[in-house]
Amino acid sequence: MPLHSAVALFYAAASLFAIAGAEDPYRFYSWNVTYGDIYPLGVRQTGLLINGQFPGPDIHSVTNDNLIINVYNNLNESFLLSWNGVQQRRNSYEDGVFGTTCPIPPGKNFTYMLQVKDQIGTFYYYPSLGFHKAAGGFGGIRILSRPRIPVPFPDPAGDYTVLIGDWYKSNHTVLQAHLDGGKKLPFPDGVLINGRGPGGASFNVEQGKTYRLRISNVGLQNSLNFRIQNHRLTLVEVEGTHTLQTTYSSIDLHLGQSCSVLFTADQPAQDYYIVASTRFTNPVLTTTATLRYSNSAGPVSGPPPGGPTIQIDWSLNQARSIRTNLTASGPRPNPQGSYHYGLINTTRTIRLANSAGQVNGKQRYAVNSVSFVLPDTPLKLADYFKIGGVFRPGSISDNPYGGGIYLDTSVLNADYRAFVEIVFENTENIIQSWHLNGYSFFVVGMDGGQWTAASRNGYNLRDAVARCTTQVPKLIIFIQFNLAILVKTQC
């Protein structure tokens, strides 16, 4: 279950209403959000469209650009967009998750003002309220390096957004009612690639050229494996970190994660399958898109290539093999390795355990036994205007409490600029995804069994990747991250 909004983890920001950097370029968008009919799996459904599109339009930007996005909510319910992975420096009230940002009421508009400050990489946006994400409203975000900052690979001949995700034929209100009725999410009906079912999407290439794919898992629950028939994938970036360029036959992408791969169209000229399939499920759901050579001699042939299905070790080994290229530049000209995160002492350890269960007959998900309750007043407003009774700082403990699930508006306090170690513990039988809105963190370790202080001996304190979303297998993961947060929950 995605825990994107299960808890208001770190409630933090800097000065309120900071103005976007005036000297940097502006890009303006006007988006109209409506319901509309879509047929991704061949049956009519109510989709969530942005300017008539499903998936929504991509945002193309360059490091430090100011993005001004005026969103008109033409639905009959409140709507919020979240910019997954955008760091929102001094801007957390633009983040678009309930708690930091007010929903856009039906019939109203709101203008998001973001700056992609000191960032590069591949991300996506999605609607964060209710189950809107199950209806669409998501799209790609790419942040290119500024022209004078070296990128550690030649310019590709093409650069494609690839949004993959599990999909349901039921609409978002039906799915939400399902959970409210005390049940878990049903098994999905299919997997989509760029909003299309099997054989729907296609990507055009010229023989001999190299392409970049920016892949994001925008689904609701399932980890997916991605591969291209007869082509190898070279991982070059995850969520804003240039990785050591490693070549894989396929790549696992867990819920909410993004990455970039390069591949060369170096095969005989014909069409090939692009495949996304569910991991750790029985049965396995598979979907395909088409890779089309411009001089193609014929359609796809043979069965789509198989990938890993239930093999957890394969997934863990691949995750551990993803490393930062310490000599490559990130958003700035200096090498990514010039920030020695491994030398910074942590001042606090927080252990977070996820659980699932019923509360008052509804299916709920909890962190350290607390299932987050949306307050009527967004947290940042309550804090800024000092409205009492909305939340209590410290209303979630630093360690698993072991008791049953209870409801609360959980808020964890932390010190501004503290360097915190977080250990995620998953004792459930499905993979969890953890995303820290507005932050990236170093994934320093991932292993089975109970975490102890001795587990620190196995940490990668040299070239772990900084990213914003990590999977937690049925195991535990250790994460250390650089977190700039306030002592007091003050804007």
Ligand SMILES: *[C@@H]1O[C@H](CO)[C@@H](O)[C@H](O)[C@H]1NC(C)=O
């Ligand atoms: C949004 O789309 C709806 C339906 O097409 C239309 O009625 C409305 O005028 C549009 N609003 C804006 C601001 O474009």
Ligand SMILES: *[C@@H]1O[C@H](CO)[C@@H](O)[C@H](O)[C@H]1NC(C)=O
């Ligand atoms: C979702 O489907 C249900 C049942 O078919 C229907 O009653 C409801 O109007 C639909 N909701 C939307 C937003 O389309």
Ligand SMILES: *[C@@H]1O[C@H](CO)[C@@H](O)[C@H](O)[C@H]1NC(C)=O
């Ligand atoms: C919004 O419209 C849908 C589809 O017409 C309908 O099913 C749903 O009940 C409406 N929701 C509200 C809050 O009016």
Ligand SMILES: *[C@@H]1O[C@H](CO)[C@@H](O)[C@H](O)[C@H]1NC(C)=O
């Ligand atoms: C709503 O859109 C109008 C332009 O149509 C704009 O002038 C106004 O600032 C927007 N309101 C908000 C709250 O963004």
Ligand SMILES: *[C@@H]1O[C@H](CO)[C@@H](O)[C@H](O)[C@H]1NC(C)=O
């Ligand atoms: C790391 O980045 C450098 C650019 O600084 C590049 O030349 C090198 O090929 C990259 N190494 C790997 C293994 O990706």
Ligand SMILES: *[C@@H]1O[C@H](CO)[C@@H](O)[C@H](O)[C@H]1NC(C)=O
């Ligand atoms: C971390 O702690 C060690 C041991 O107490 C100390 O020697 C070192 O200077 C500290 N590092 C930093 C960056 O403060």
